[in-house]
Amino acid sequence: MEELFLTVVNLSLTAGWLVLAVLVLRLLLRRAPKWSFCLLWALVALRLVCPFSIESTLSLIPSAQPLPRDILYTAAPEIQSGIPALNSAVNPVLQEVLAPSPTASANPTQIWSFLLSQVWLAGMILLLLYALVSWLLLKRRLSTATMLEGNIRQSERVASPFVLGLFRPVIYLPYHIPEGDLSYVLAHERAHIRRLDHWWKLAGYVLLAVYWFHPLMWVAYVLFCRDMEGACDERVIRALSTEERRGYSTALLNCSIRRRPVAPCPLAFGEAVVKSRVKAVMSYKKPAFWVVIIALAACVIAALCFLTSPKEPTVYDVLTQDGYAVLSQEQVELTLTVPKSALTDDCYTGKGHTFADGQVVVWQDDSTTIYLHNVMPSNEREDLLYMTFDCSYRFSNYGSFVSPLKASEDSSVSNECTLRSKSLRDGTTAYPDALSLRGYGPGTKFTFYVSKEACMAARDTLMIDITCNQVQYYETSGEQLSPVGYYRYEGEGFGGDFTLTLRDDGSFTYYEGGLSSYIGAGQWSVSGNILTLEDETGITRVNCFRMEGDDLIFQAKDSTNFIYIKVDNGAQFRRIGDPPVNAFP
Amino acid sequence: METPKIFESEYRFCLILWEHEPVTTTELVKLCQSQLGWKRTTTYTVIKRLGERGVLRNQDGLVTALISKEDAQVSEIDELMEKKFQGSLPAFLAAFARRQSLSKDEVEEIRRIIEK
Numbered sequence: 192m193e194e195l196f197l198t199v200v201n202l203s204l205t206a207g208w209l210v211l212a213v214l215v216l217r218l219l220l221r222r223a224p225k226w227s228f229c230l231l232w233a234l235v236a237l238r239l240v241c242p243f244s245i246e247s248t249l250s251l252i253p254s255a256q257p258l259p260r261d262i263l264y265t266a267a268p269e270i271q272s273g274i275p276a277l278n279s280a281v282n283p284v285l286q287e288v289l290a291p292s293p294t295a296s297a298n299p300t301q302i303w304s305f306l307l308s309q310v311w312l313a314g315m316i317l318l319l320l321y322a323l324v325s326w327l328l329l330k331r332r333l334s335t336a337t338m339l340e341g342n343i344r345q346s347e348r349v350a351s352p353f354v355l356g357l358f359r360p361v362i363y364l365p366y367h368i369p370e371g372d373l374s375y376v377l378a379h380e381r382a383h384i385r386r387l388d389h390w391w392k393l394a395g396y397v398l399l400a401v402y403w404f405h406p407l408m409w410v411a412y413v414l415f416c417r418d419m420e421g422a423c424d425e426r427v428i429r430a431l432s433t434e435e436r437r438g439y440s441t442a443l444l445n446c447s448i449r450r451r452p453v454a455p456c457p458l459a460f461g462e463a464v465v466k467s468r469v470k471a472v473m474s475y476k477k478p479a480f481w482v483v484i485i486a487l488a489a490c491v492i493a494a495l496c497f498l499t500s501p502k503e504p505t506v507y508d509v510l511t512q513d514g515y516a517v518l519s520q521e522q523v524e525l526t527l528t529v530p531k532s533a534l535t536d537d538c539y540t541g542k543g544h545t546f547a548d549g550q551v552v553v554w555q556d557d558s559t560t561i562y563l564h565n566v567m568p569s570n571e572r573e574d575l576l577y578m579t580f581d582c583s584y585r586f587s588n589y590g591s592f593v594s595p596l597k598a599s600e601d602s603s604v605s606n607e608c609t610l611r612s613k614s615l616r617d618g619t620t621a622y623p624d625a626l627s628l629r630g631y632g633p634g635t636k637f638t639f640y641v642s643k644e645a646c647m648a649a650r651d652t653l654m655i656d657i658t659c660n661q662v663q664y665y666e667t668s669g670e671q672l673s674p675v676g677y678y679r680y681e682g683e684g685f686g687g688d689f690t691l692t693l694r695d696d697g698s699f700t701y702y703e704g705g706l707s708s709y710i711g712a713g714q715w716s717v718s719g720n721i722l723t724l725e726d727e728t729g730i731t732r733v734n735c736f737r738m739e740g741d742d743l744i745f746q747a748k749d750s751t752n753f754i755y756i757k758v759d760n761g762a763q764f765r766r767i768g769d770p771p772v773n774a775f776p
Numbered sequence: 777m778e779t780p781k782i783f784e785s786e787y788r789f790c791l792i793l794w795e796h797e798p799v800t801t802t803e804l805v806k807l808c809q810s811q812l813g814w815k816r817t818t819t820y821t822v823i824k825r826l827g828e829r830g831v832l833r834n835q836d837g838l839v840t841a842l843i844s845k846e847d848a849q850v851s852e853i854d855e856l857m858e859k860k861f862q863g864s865l866p867a868f869l870a871a872f873a874r875r876q877s878l879s880k881d882e883v884e885e886i887r888r889i890i891e892k
Contacts, residue, residue, distance in 0.1 A: 334814075334815065334817075334818045334821070335783075335785040335786070335789075335814070335818055335821075335822060336785060336813075337785050337788045337789075337812040337813065337814075338811070338812055338813030344813065345784075345785070346784075346785055347783045347784040347785055353869045354869065355869060366784045389869075392869070437890050437891070440886075440889075440890045441890060444883070444886050444887070444890070447878070448878050448883060465878070465886065466882065466885070466886050466889070469886050469889050469890060470889055473889055473890060473892065
């Protein structure tokens with residue numbers, strides 16, 4: 192339920208931006224036909240109904256998931272509103288208030304989300320019940336309505352005409368409608384039925400009942416109903432003469448005043464709706480073609496910008512300390528596999544690293560290793576099986592491994608690993624709620640808690656998927672990394688070694704092997720940790736490398752690749768020495 | 777004797793009754809079904825309600841009117857009583873217009889807009 196609530200809150204927050212956009216567009220497009228407004232509201236509804244959206248760079252929504260899914264379980268709850276100022280204002284407070292205390296048995300975030308989701312549910316049920324009960328009461332009161340013709344009925348209980356019913360909508364009228372008004376009233380109600388407004392309005396109400404906690408949704412619903420009436424009016428009067436429009440407006444006025452004049456009500460707020468409608472009817476002009484085009488374009492643009500969600504960043508905003516800059520970022524995904532039967536040893540990772548003696552290597556590459564020490568599976572507590580371990584690296588308040596994983600002695604590069612997501616599953620089922628992670632303070636032992644329920648339900652292995660974002664920093668105070676050197680391709684060359692020379696005057700040459708008749712040459716350039724070689728021999732070749740330690744890692748995605756040798760993405764060019772003195776390798 | 781209250785829809789029912797009385801309830805159900813579009817239960821409810829008000833008598837399934845068409849007076853629904861109900865019209869109705877508290881001035885102003 193909390194998960195569902197979280198989804199609903201996230202959807203309402205993203206839809207909120209769309210509502211704001213529609214409000215602005217309604218002001219800008221005042222001369223546009225009202226049906227285009229209805230179209231805009233339909234977009235809002237679509238946004239609220241559909242939990243998925245396509246990622247797009249056009250998206251103007253700051254964040255698709257302002258409240259990340261793991262906020263319920265994480266040690267350091269944080270919002271990702273997409274607005275940095277808001278995040279930095281809210282998150283410290285959130286973490287102050289909601290961070291689980293090591294001694295308490297329950298996480299305050301979970302308590303709060305439980306309470307709030309119950310309130311949400313109660314509100315929703317209340318609103319739906321209200322609608323249901325008032326519908327039943329209305330049906331009962333209208334049971335004696337007498338048939339005028341077809342689907343038109345009259346009742347003394349009706350003060351103002353309306354349509355009721357979904358599959359067989361019936362028009363209810365009061366008795367004694369002035370003869371002149373009747374045809375207009377019926378034209379309006381029939382237009383409602385043709386436009387399926389009775390369905391739209393119900394859908395709008397149901398959505399409102401779900402998203403009742405968001406004030407903008409109430410604004411949206413009220414305006415949507417108003418725009419629907421406006422669109423219906425426009426549809427009816429399109430074909431009417433000025434004289435007939437007078438008749439239509441008079442019918443509108445007659446139906447909206449109470450039979451007995453009422454003293455001005457102090458509680459009435461806003462302009463009388465009927466007045467603005469009459470104004471709109473009397474001043475209606477068929478919208479010019481270009482106005483219609485602009486209105487449609489606005490709908491399409493709104494859909495493109497607000498129905499899509501922003502591209503999930505593969506590069507995160509990383510806070511850097513003074514004197515450091517980000518060299519590279521990499522997503523690291525790893526799986527920790529825990530045999531259920533033997534929660535004592537033999538835990539191993541997806542990459543094949545086994546551990547023994549209570550130590551596990553969860554991730555490793557040339558420059559980085561994450562060890563977990565003292566892994567202690569335990570089932571001391573009633574409801575939780577848990578596994579505790581020390582991490583070699585500090586686990587900060589912000590849910591990240593922050594201190595350098597391995598401060599390289601020879602270079603100024605250091606690493607940080609941030610935990611982005613974690614989940615528990617067995618071979619077939621995922622247990623989204625089953626895993627919680629707690630770690631407190633620097634250098635502390637932190638603990639994966641696995642709910643016993645999940646352990647019982649799970650097959651014989653449990654797998655913990657972890658996504659980390661690994662960031663490499665370099666000291667900016669130090670010298671810029673220089674790729675100058677003599678490199679050799681780790682793979683087979685074209686009849687001999689494939690070598691690459693980068694000189695300190697900024698020039699490069701490469702030679703794909705003894706059989707090659709081509710020598711690539713040009714100027715190299717470095718941006719961040721990416722080295723770009725652009726041939727200046729008349730043949731267009733651009734090749735990119737990532738500088739990693741002493742080696743160059745080929746980036747096939749951004750490269751045209753070489754002529755005789757097709758180098759695979761990620762292939763290494765190892766530095767084998769300083770540039771040779773002679774001009775050609 | 778004070779004439780009992782009859783509302784408009786009940787008056788439409790009485791028109792049928794006066795035309796056909798004395799008439800059996802089953803016959804009335806059929807007539808109301810075809811002429812007023814009423815459900816069986818609605819007809820029975822109205823017969824019972826009007827019987828309690830002394831408008832008609834239902835004896836062993838045979839219905840006769842107690843007041844004549846000439847004596848009958850159609851009552852208006854008490855607007856004050858209905859105000860609460862109209863105020864709570866379900867939000868999902870597609871309505872031509874909502875009843876509003878318009879002052880005399882406002883009504884005049886709107887009429888001016890129409891006449892312009």
